[in-house]
Amino acid sequence: MEDSTLSELFWAVARRLRHLSRETLEPLTVSPSQGRALAVLMRHGPIRPGALAGHLRIAARSATEVVDDLEGRGLVRREPDPADRRATLVALTDAGRATGERIKAARHAETERFFGALSAADRAELARILRELRD
Numbered sequence: 001m002e003d004s005t006l007s008e009l010f011w012a013v014a015r016r017l018r019h020l021s022r023e024t025l026e027p028l029t030v031s032p033s034q035g036r037a038l039a040v041l042m043r044h045g046p047i048r049p050g051a052l053a054g055h056l057r058i059a060a061r062s063a064t065e066v067v068d069d070l071e072g073r074g075l076v077r078r079e080p081d082p083a084d085r086r087a088t089l090v091a092l093t094d095a096g097r098a099t100g101e102r103i104k105a106a107r108h109a110e111t112e113r114f115f116g117a118l119s120a121a122d123r124a125e126l127a128r129i130l131r132e133l134r135d
């Protein structure tokens with residue numbers, strides 16, 4: 001197999017997954033970046049905006065825009081950092097946690113449909129390969 005063929009196949013699958021993710025999030029009226037931010041907050045709890053930007057691999061000002069949008073929708077709130085009153089933490093509201101759970105469930109269902117065409121052995125092998133590449 002040529003490297004370009006492997007690369008083309010990989011990026012075609014990645015594009016398809018991104019498209020499916022957008023479709024999955026559309027009924028929840030959440031953008032992909034907002035969905036990723038909610039997932040980070042669900043995983044890590046309240047964190048500083050700079051740390052959120054780091055997890056999302058985006059510029060701090062872009063993270064501020066995401067937080068502003070989520071805060072405007074009542075999904076997150078800014079609160080003082082108890083370790084440093086000059087700093088701010090971003091925390092999920094109850095509505096944000098509920099939305100995050102709906103996103104998680106929708107993505108899980110979409111993932112099951114997408115990878116459902118693979119046998120259990122193929123899925124296990126793909127997971128092994130992806131973990132190896134990630135690590």
